[in-house]
Amino acid sequence: MNFLFSFIVLAEIFAIVAISTNLLMGVVGIFSVAQAAIMGCGAYAYAVLAAAGVPFVPAMGGAMMIAASVNMLTALPSLRLAGDYFVITSFGTQLVATAVFINWVVFTGGAAGLPGIPVAEIFGISFVTAGEFLWISSVALGLVALSFWSLLRSPYGKLLHAIRLDEIAVAASGRKVLRAKIGVSLVSGAYAGCGGALYAAYISFIDPVSFDIHVSVLVITMVVIGGARTLAGSILGPFLLLAIPQVLTLLELSSTQVGPVRQLIYGLILIVCVVWRPQGLAGRSL
Amino acid sequence: MTMLFLHLVVDGIVTGCAIGLVAATFAYFYSTSGTFHVAHAGVYTFCGYVAWYCTTWGIPFVPSLLIAMGVGALLGVIIQGLLYARLAQIKASPLVMLIGSIGVLTVLQNLAAIFFTPNIIQFEFPWRIANVELGPIFLSVPQLLILILCPLLYVALLLFSSYTALGRQIRAVASNPELAQITHLRPRRMFIYAIAISSAMVAVPGVLVGIDQAMQPYTSLIILLTAVVAVIAGGIGSLTGAFFMSIALSTIQSVSVLLVSGRWSLAVVFVIFIVFILVRPEGLVKRKFSREL
Amino acid sequence: MCKSEIKNILAISLIGLAICGAAHAEELTIGALLPLTGPAAPIGIEQQNGVQFAIDQYNESGGLNGTPVKVAFDDSQGKPDQGVLAFNRMTDLENVPAMLTAFSSISLAIAPLGERREVLIINPAAQSDSLANASKYLINTIPLVGDEAHVLADYASENIGKSAAIIYENGSAGVSGRDSFKQFFEAAGGAVIADEPVEFGQTNYRATLLKIAAAKPDFVYIAITQSQVAMADQVGQIPGFPLGIGNTFSSPFFGHPSTEGWYQTGIQSGFPKDDLVAKFNERFGTEEMGFFAREYYNATNMIIRIAQHLLDNGSELTGKAMRDAVFEIGTFNSDIANLSITTNTASRPVEILQYQGDERVVIATGNVAN
């Protein structure tokens, strides 16, 4: 059972990060390949706070706030830049973030990573095993999903859609595009930070490789295959993509090839999705 | 100290010439079709592996390089014909184009890993580590080849673009696709020519850098990133800007180890990029005025 | 009050479950969590061969009190989160009391789980210094990076020179190596006059090498785990590049004209009897029984020996009992290595080798006192 639970926990954590990416990429149309870096900021912030003795809930809150601010700061230049240029900035953000995770040894433990992150504990109850942690990750995913849903339903959500469709028309109607974008990058950052904090608390070990550019691309693949702008898509995507490695173990492949084949399948899924099913499994097209 | 400086500058220029051709070919296709062709990095890697594979069958260097260039052109045509053209047909947004391109990049890198090997490999040429002495400077033979071939190809691309009929037709499509359509230039065919040319050319630094150093499937993205920064900083659409900005960036990156620890050298490139964005945002963002050669 | 009661009941029933699980505990299943896919897969597969070979050999000779020993392999992909998934898969589905691991990041990620789930984890390959105190249930049968660096620093300061430069890979092993070497070399009276990082995946080292050569140290300590051949080639381009020294990872530097006379440490690791090596090579189609194959072969035998010890004493094969038995037995001697375990990291000899022509010559042997 623990194995099944630990699979669900990881999928739920990535679903939270996928929702964060979906909000930015699917809803507002800000394409970022730095979501893993933001998730990493949350994870490291949580690890440092938890190691300093801060209880789970405030540490989680701190992680979300830090990730939100970092996301906002790195998104700022993008608010002025058109599509392709921001992609490059976000590539840069991701690489610089990885460099910081590796080189800012005092906080991050450097390339060796941070082992022994304390177990999550709420009101004296410890959540040690996957089965126990499932409670936390499910509640967190539920809250994130609920807030994502109410956000999209609100007038603010409609504004975000409008910004994706035609930013100039929104500005011409007197809406504050910049403020809306800053707001959404804060929310999206907080989601990613929440995912990162849960990751750190559950795995209890983090290192720079856990949040590198391949993870960012994986999360984007999750959103594209699930489909943009819907909750179902952002939840389906992670479950499906994390299940692929488990399925691949059934194929008769030489072990050196399984890794590349898995990556190859991710790439093919991306191509197939953009050409034949731009709306993904349960969403709308980007 | 001055010797060290000189050596670092030379190293930067050699690396810059290789990246410069990547940047110039990327800029060429980008300004022609408007597609942000990230998979260019995949073609770069894959061609290197193709040449390596040829040499393991005993094929000499020059034919191997030519085969790699041919495979590169073919890959480019396949990518344009099967993916980009199709996406353009369904009026996909640039974002979707980019995601598709990332997909192709992932596929190419991993095909290289599956067909050939996921490990770091080296060419088996005996002349690979031979040195050439030019006064106080030592260059390996592959470095010398990079220093000669890449600028030559860049000049060839420039000449082709300005002085041949086909080159001019491609430029006409680039500056105004709608008009070109009316005048029967068939932009889609021109895009295929453009991607074939740039993909064949990008095979050259792919192979030469592989011979000079080593090859692995997953690192070309960093090279493309530096190239794209050079394309943007050099002014979108300007081949000359892309090529010389690459050399400038590589030289700065190489010389920067004198002042800062090498672990920040990548960050140096991005700081330059951010500065360019801040100083010249209009020139960089308003593509409509500059999407021409 | 009520909560603690519930906790107690839970705990008791969990223990009950554990006992149930261990009821037919004479059967032993060993877990092996290895990077079978991804960039580290070639190493993972060599390790897998070693484990499989040890199990086959043992079962051929009758098994554990007549019952064959089983093995469960799982893939960590070289990533910590996948490692945790695989750990849970093995402890849940196979109920393994002892597990072999590889890779620092994965071992660090599963170390606390080993303590929580009471599973003995043997690490015969990962060398990050933080593994020393990662968990009570994690035993390292290989010296850590710092231990090797210690022996090398002492030797270098006496025999090579007093001023060193360091080139290190900006990754776990490289940074550990840099820090440990610096610490021990300075303690031995030497001075580190320059250190430069290189990135994982980098293949153009020229700028770094030029800068290091310009600092004119007596020698360079190099801690990189890949692309050594490219570096050796580029060293050959720089006239007067200082002598290089390195650790176990440096082996690929051997055999190039530019690295003649360089030093590296090696962990003393012997070979099983010739007929066994021949059998191994025949079984897996290899030319040589590699370092990792030998170490994992040895570590698997070590676990079997612990199990035998417990069964002889009439104990259950639980992870806790096995972990206690490691320290009870204390010394594990074999053709491959003589391990004495008093702390979580085994103490064993480290050799210093020099590249002389087409041979690597052992010129000194040091021991790591834990």
Add this chain to the structure above:
Amino acid sequence: MSYLDVAGVNKRFGGIAALTDCTFSIEPNGISCIVGPNGAGKTSIFNVITGFITPDTGSVTFKGHDLTTTSRHHRIESGIARTFQNLRLFEELSVLDNVLTCLADEAGNNPLTAIFRPIHTEAILRAKREKAREFIEIVGLSHKIDDLAQNLSYGQKKLLCIARVLATDAELLLLDEPTSGLAAAALDAMVDMIHKLKERGKSLLIVEHNTQIVRRIADEVLFFHRGTLLAQGKTEEIVSDKELGRIYFGEDH
């Protein structure tokens, strides 16, 4: 001091002068039409007034407030809103949401309110829907309220643009070619709509190509040529001026 003052505006793009010493003013509650040959700077002057381009020199003053350097949304708050020649509708949103997004009210446009006060947000949403419905009724699209904008006919799309610009609550509306490309029936509907807007107390500044339409709607006409105002006056005077007609048709065709 009049209602809207544009004084001495110059704007060059690269080597090309889009506007040259452009000066004019208009009065409240009237319909002013801007006419002129292609490239006369009609849309450029819209862009300057609404802040989409910043003039090199010159000023824009509205009801005594200098707007030259203020932000776009500040101009809308002050009471100037515009439509676009190429419509710029949110094609994938419903008619209702197209208007709702443009409502002058900022309430509910805050992520924290949306997440943490869902009931309050729901109330705001209901109120905004009500308000948007009213504007949609004015332009007569109530029967299409839940259709996606992309499924409307061209005439309906143009009416939706009017509903959107009404939703901004601005009093001076700048309409960029509201009648171009419309068939006869839709064209009549649009002309009626423009008169209706005037009755509702709005002032209108309209770029218009068709002299027939100009005759039907305009109170006064501003004739632009080569980036500057050539003439301004009563509709009949300008439209029947032979010299202007020659410039207009001579260079337009």
